[in-house]
Amino acid sequence: MEIIKKSLFYFLIVILFSCHQKIEKKDFILKGGVFGTSYKISYLNADKNYQESIDSLFLLINNSLSTYISTSDISKINSGDSTVVIDDFFKEVFLKSKKIYKETDGFFDPTVGNLVNAYGFGPKKEKKNLTDEDIENYMKFVGLDKVTLHENKIVKTNPNIFLDFNSTAKGFGLDVIARFFNSKNINNYLIEIGGEIRAKGTKKNNKPWLIKIVDPVNISSGFKVIDLSDKSMATSGNYRKFRVTKKGQKYVHTINPKTGRATESNLLSASVIGSVDCADVDAYATAFMAMGLEKTKAFLKDKQHLKVILIYTNKNGNLEEYATYK
Known part of the structure; x- marks a missing residue:
């Protein structure tokens, strides 16, 4: 009996030791692909691989907000289904879009979706050569003030209004993953999706999360090095996404919500950095491309929490840089 007691005692000791x-x-x-681009996620000092959880979150975002998936909530709403009850992802992006739409005086506007499609940059890839009359007709359906939220349903003043949140989808995706990591007490990570980045904490040995970006103004210097620890960064530019018609007309993917036109301003690239959600800087970068340089500089005067690197062409056609990030 004594032997049995001792055995049980040692067995309990082993269990307690194992539990502690x-x-x-x-x-x-x-690494992988999502939202029509690639992603790379680095996170430190974690107890497991969260690939499966991250894939599930990406799927939920796509099923809610992707205009490239015909069965997503946004696709159903765009096709005229007024019975869709939106989820928390959709609601957050919609309300955030409303806020930035007002802040930017309508230069950020996700209701340019019909024009994005018509110019060939959306899921429908229509690639029309729009006349002034065409643009005028499409502009009747532009304006986020024409869309409201009532009892978790989207209400449009006209069923032809087409919502397109793709200008903030990548940034919002980063925010969702960042919040997931925060819930798991992971305090050091860098998330990158298609060039948009959000970082927290530090790398190994307490080194900051530094990223390199190409400096097109000073090619000889190669890169700029930016500390993104506890910051988000998004870049919008027309130097890659454009098309040229047979007649030589160039259309860029940034649609000006004020004019309905897809022509370049003097601003070629806008990188926005801030200690805010990546969806926010993503939306601001899109708005700045439509605003152009001078309106963007004026907008930033009372937005000290936002830092920018703007690449533009001067009156002589040469590249210059305006930067508030040091």
Whole structure:
């Protein structure tokens, strides 16, 4: 009997010791494709690989907000289904869009979706050569003030209004993953989707999350190095996304919501950096491309929390840079 008692005692000791053993923490790098682009996620000192959870979150975002998926909530709403009850993802992006739409005096406007499609930059890829009359007709359906939220349903003043949140989808995706990491007490990570970035904490050895971006104004210097620890960064530019018609007309993917036209302003690239959600800087970068340089500079005067690197062409056609990020 004494032997049995001792055996049970040692057995309990082993169980208690096992329960108090620390789970080994590891660093992870995850790579893949989402939102029509690639992603890379680095997170440190975690107890497991969260690839499956992250894939599930990406799927939920797509099913809510992707205009490229015919069965998504936004696609159903765009096709005229007024019975869709939106989820929390859709609601957050919609309300955030409303806020930035007002702040930018309508230069950020996700109701330019019909024009995005018509110019060939949306899921329908129509590639029309729009006349002034065409643009005028499409502009009747532009204006986020024509869309409201009532009892978690989207209400449009005209069923032809086409919502397109793709200008903030990547940034919002980063925010969702960042919040997931925060809920798991992961305090050091860098998330990058298609060039948009959000970072928290530090890398190994307490080194900051530094990223390099090409400096097109000073090619000889190669890159700019930016500290993105505890910051978000998004870039919008027309130097890659454009098309040229047989007649030589150039259309860029940034649609000016004020004019309905897809022609370049003097601003070629806008990178926005801030200690805010990545969806916010994503939306601001889009708005700045439509605003052009001078309106953007005026807008930033009372937005000290936003830092920018703007690449533009001067009156002689040469590249210059306006930067508030140091």
